[in-house]
Each structure stands twice: as structure tokens, then as C-alpha cells.
Amino acid sequence: MSSPLLILVFVFSYMPLYGWIYSFYDYKAGRDLFSTDFVGLKNFKMMFTDHYAVTNILRVMKNTLGMSFLGIVTSVFPMIFAILLSEIRNLRFRKTIQTLVTIPNFISWVLVYSIAYAMFSTNDGLLNRILINNGIRDEGINFLASGNHVWLTMLGYGIWKGLGWGAIIYIAALTNIDAEQYEAARIDGAGRLKMTWHITIPGLLPTFFVLLLLSIGNLLNNGMEQYFVFQNAMNKDSIEVLDLYVYNQGMVGYDYSFATAVGMLKSVVSVLLLFFANFLSKITRGESVM
């Protein structure tokens, strides 16, 4: 029964591990792997001994974990949004809001950058024009080339883009909560806030934790494009996450083997995050997923 699934897992999850072999060779794009020099653990040694590499890896690990952590902390937002949405009585208004908030999910990060550039660029950005035209400032603020609060602004873009989409499953889960519970609560005199706190939220929590665990896998999977389009010299120190660093080392820096070795670090980060989420699940619900 499960063999097709196992085959899929093998093909898509275990076969790619073959790629790790590149970290042991001095690989150059285009050449046959086995015609390049075998360098053994050189790239791994470099990760831990070369001063420049070590500082960079520590920096990008900090960025990766920091931004991932912020992502996890804010992963309750879609749930809250779904609950608030369900409290809107006017159906047409609710649908409109939901549609508007869901649309950004379908915009690629490249386009998001164009929109951000149109909004925030120093010369012609909408925001700076408003500030200047109203005499609030003489010179525009260069929002996109600022290293300040990059984690938060990146989080902001992420939430703007993902909130509506993330809420969809919660909205589905809401309909699954037994209406009799609400009726019983109403008879017992519970208000809307009480009902939300004692019925809706506990009803959504299992969904929340499943999604949380899945999103942790995705955080590292899809973690590059956004930072890639927004990176520049001024914010690079704080925006460069592990995925982007691997890309910058391998594709921009022509050092595939070292990049592969660093890429393996992702497994370490993923496992750390996974245990963290599992721990959260354990202390809040008393049951763990693993």
C-alpha cells in the first residue's frame, strides 16, 4: 500500500542526498565530477577553521535562526486573522477582505520588490513623495537601502504576502467546530470573547501545530527568494540567511563544493527548529508530534 509513497520519498528525498558528494570534490561547473580533484574534508575544515568563513557562517546562522524564530512567533497571526474574519457578520464585506488579503500570495517576490521599490524608493516612492510634498521631510528616506530593522521589515513583507493564504485552512477548520458547543456556551451565558477563548482557539490549536511543523520545513525551503531580491550592500549583514549565503557562495562565488558543505548545515538548523516546535507543542498541549 505504502510503497508508491516510499518510492516517492526515496526518489525525491534520498536521491538528492547524492548531491552531498560535491562537497568532497573541487567541483567546477560543466566538468565531470570525477574528473575534478577529490579534496576530502577540506571544505568542512574550512567552515570551522577559516576565520572569515566562521564569522560569516555564525552571522548567517544568527540571521536564519532569528528570522525563522520571528516567523514562528508570528505564525499565530493567520489564526487570529481567521478568527477575526469569522466574527464579521456582513458576508460580502468578509469575502472582500479575505480576497484582498489572499491576493498577495500569488505575487512573486520579484514583483513584490518592484512594488516595494515603487512605494519606498527615495526619488519617486509613494511614501517619500507624501512625506516631501507635505513638508514633513526635505529629503526622502532610503528605506530599501537601510540596514536597520531588516528582520522586522522582512517579516512585514512575509506577513503581508502570506497572511490571507495562511488563514484559509483555519477558516476551513473553523467550520468543523461543533456548533452545539457554541449554543451550549451561549446558554451558559458566555459572550463572544469567552466563546472565542474557550471554544474557537482550542478547536484550532491542533491545526495550528500541524501547520507550524509544516511551516518549519517550508521556512528553510522557501527562505531564499525574498531575501535574495531585497539584498543590497547596506542590509546584507542582517539579511543574508543560510540559503542565500549558500547561493552567494556557490553561484556568485564559483565555490560549489564549499557551498554544498555549508548547505548541509541546513539540516542542523532544521532539526533544531523541529525540536523547538515539538517542545512548544508539548508544553502547550501536553502532546508531541514526534
Added chain:
Amino acid sequence: MIRRKVLAFLLAGVMLTTLAACSGNAPNNANSSGSPNAGTASTNSSKDNVELTVLSLPGNESGVATGWWAEEVKKATGVTLNFLPTGDQGEQKLQAMMASGSLPDIVVFKDYKQVQNAVDANMLAAYDDYKELVPNLYANAATSLKYYADNLSGGKGKSYGVGTKIKTDPETKGDSGPFIRYDLYKKVGAPPVNTLDDLLAVLKKMQDAEPTNADGQKVYGLSIWKDWDQSYMTMGMFAAPYMGSKIPDEKSLVEIHNVGGESKVESILSDDSAYMNFLHFLYQANQMGLLDPDSITQRFDDAVAKTTAGRVLFALDGWGTSDFSTVERQNQGIGFMPLPLGYTRTRTALQPVGVPWTMSVSASSKNIEKAMEFVNWNYSFDAARTTENGPKGVTWDIDANGKPALTQKYFDIQQHPDDVFADGKTYAKGASPLNALAFWGSSINPEDGAAVGNVFWDKSPYAPADTKLRLDWQADYGAYDMNSYLTKNADKTQTETVATYPTLSDDMVVLSSRIGDVVKTNSWKMVLAKNDAEYNELKDKMISDADKIGINDFVKWYTDEYKKAEDLAAEYSE
């Protein structure tokens, strides 16, 4: 049980996320040579139209080429060219294609290292194997082919590429940057510009004289971009020749100074290097509000659009300046003209081998013969003239004396640059997106003894008088244009000793990139620094970090190899 499955699923997810390089298929081209059936292949195929995919790293446009140039290509070779986007990710795209084991039909590389890598990976077709298909190439670019066969074939002795912008005759006419908004420069008194500080002062005055353009948008002294940055801020490469040195390519962290026929290689980070001076210039420009603050976030296209809209006062090269300096504006005395700086100016040597921008045909192309036909066309003098001056018989033609001459139509277009010229596009928009002209404009076609570019041709009798702007400039500098000015003032110029550069080794590419990571990031930070203290702090950090990673090793390696390249260049320059 369920727990196990979830665990397996999650673990699988974790593993998927790791950088998985695909093993790729080895290019099936080991014996692409053989003897192609040239005769039948070309006669049959030239009738039906074939679409070829092109990756041109120096190019800036993508999509299927349309406009007059594309029409000419189709007419001559039956080829439609589909350009892959390159922009600021061209190098990475090339890397990905290399790793996947096949390249698009035609590739224009940016440096010798990229060519060498592709040759080592057996990904290019040798021109030698298709000699019958490329007679023009062998007739007109033989020296370049020999250079590639001798030095860039991995010992195979075949030409897998050919240089572009082959320059066999010195240029004595034409304009070259830097360009300044000449009307405003004159308006503020046209003070001589001997130092970068002079330049800043004059740009400031110009900006004050015209703070906004006609649409009320803010005007900046200069507007730059980071699209082409590799190991340092590439704008420095364009600025260096105006300050008497030369940075060979985007990956080499050295400057070459030519003094009295002797060349000297030094680090771009050394004291008083053109690069460091340029960074300080940009920093001061930013402090004075002259530098477009969007420089670090915008793209090349954005900056060009700003120049075209009259929002930029100074440009290192012609990007967007001619779109602003229309004949109509020039006749009112408005527009960009070149600015002779007080520095010793470095001019490029003759380049019989061409520049490292290299045109190659992919070994995995399904239409190698067609691609060869295109290359053959591109390396004919007629095609080079067409690419440079427009379609033969329309904008130029061979006159009664057997010499090329511009037609009335050419001058009409200059008067009406916005009119649709061919294929739904204007003349300017229909030009070649390849950005890899086979011959430099000054190169002479041996058949008629005239050059490729029309600036070197005899003036047509019906050519309109020079614009007011140019007449002003000519009166001020006593020369027809920038190159004739430099030729007249030979004491202000220095010609580089060689026109060929070392091919970086694999180690040097990686080293350059590791140093470059530090250099380009800190360079931009220095430019945008808040005050001198921050500027100096960043500068010290950049230099000490670059030292630690090993910039001196790079400079030493390059110095040794450059000496060898000098000797080599002598062999190919007769």
C-alpha cells in the same frame, strides 16, 4: 506508527532542503567534430527560418529580437534570435547552464575564464570543424581565432571562440565618455575640471542651476547601479581610464598603470588608486546630495530612464545620454557632451585579438550549422556596418566612389528619432541586443579601405550642419570631437601596452570572489557613509579584511601573469 510516519515525512523534508546539485547529463558532444555535411546542410536550411537561443552576457535585453536588426539577420541568414535574460544575474545563469551540461545555441562570454571553463567541459563547438561555413570569420578575424586556438583551447589547438570589438586601426574620431550636461556646464561658467573636487563643485553648481527637470522630478549629479558588480563596484572599472589606469575585468582586483610605455600592476585598494579615489568621489557626491540615493537599489534600466528624462547631469559612458541629447535638443544647445578631465587618460591599445567578450557556438546546439551561419554573417564587414549604422541600402550605401556613405534617410531618422523605423520599432529600439560588435568602429574593411563606423566615413554632401551644441563644444576645445581632441593632445593620453589579459585560474576566481564579497559590500557602504569617521572606519575594515583573505596573493599572481600576457600580446600584434 503515525509518529514514525510524521517523523519520516519531516526528515524527508529536511533532506530535500539541502543543496542538491543535480548530477546532470554529460554533454553528448565529445565527437561533435567529425566532418559536418556543410554543403547540403546550409543550402537546405537557409530557406526555412530557425530560432536560435542566445545568452549574451554583455547584453541587456531579452526576448525574441525584433526591429530592423532582427529583420536584417533573418534576411541574411534565416535566423531568429531569442535572447535569454541576463541583467544582473547573467554570470549565475551561465554557471547554472554549465552545471546542467548544455549551453544555448550562441553564447557571448564576458571573460576568458568563462570561455576556458566551457572549453574544458567540452561544451563549445570548434570553428575549425566548420571552416566551410565560416569563411568570413577566417578572412576577417584570423588573428583572434589563432589566439583562441593557441591559448584557450585546453591544448586542443582549435578555436572554440572568437573575440569581439576587434580593433586593427587606431580611432581618431568619435566621442567617448565621461559625458556632462554641456548646456548647464556652460551656464555655470564651464570651469576647467582638473581634479575630482573640481568635478564635484561644478556638478553642485549645475544641480543648483537646475534642481528639477521639466516634469518637476529631482535632478541628480550622477545616478549609478550595482547590476554589473562582481568582485568590486564595477562603476570603478568605467571611471579608471579617465584617471589614467585600467581595471582589466570585473573579477580582477588590480589596476594597471601605464607610464612611459611601462606597465605596473597594483591592487585596486592601494593608496591613491583610481578605484579608491572614485569611491571617495562618490562618497563626497553623496554627502553633497549629488548622488542619486536610489543608486544602490535601482536597476540599470531605471538609471538609464532617469538619464533619458534629463534627471542626471554626468555619466561615465553613453548610457541613456544620446536618448536625451536628441538632435532637436542639441540644436537648442541642450544635451550631453564629453568632458575632457585634467587627468592622464588611458586609451586602449589596438586589439587584433579583440576584447575578452567572446562569441561561441554551443556544441549541444541542434542547429550548429545555422549558428555558424549567423557567426559568419556577423563577422562580415557588411554585417558589422549594418549593425553599427543601420540596414545597407536604407541608412547607408556604397556610393559612386565605392565608399560607404550615409543616406538622407539616416539624417531624417536623427531628426525624428521617435518615428517607427521597421518592424514596429524605432531605429534606436530596433538595434542589436547582442552588444558584441565583431569589429571596433575604426577597423578598416580592406575591400574598400573605409572603416566600419560612420564617424570615420567622409561626410555626405547633404549631411546637415553640426548641431549648435557640438559647434559650441568644438569652439571650446578646438577639436571636432573627443577622440580628435585626445589625438591632438597626446600628452594627456597614455595608451596601454597590451590588449590581452591573463586568464584567471580556478583558485584565483574563488579568491577574487571571496575578497570581492568584502570589497563590493564595503565599497557601497563607504559611498553611503554618514561622515568621514564612518567612511574611514569602513575603509580600514575593507582593506584589512581583504588583506586577511589574501588580496596580496591575488595581486602577486596577476602581476606575474600580466608580464606573460604582455609577451604573448606582442606575438599577436605583429
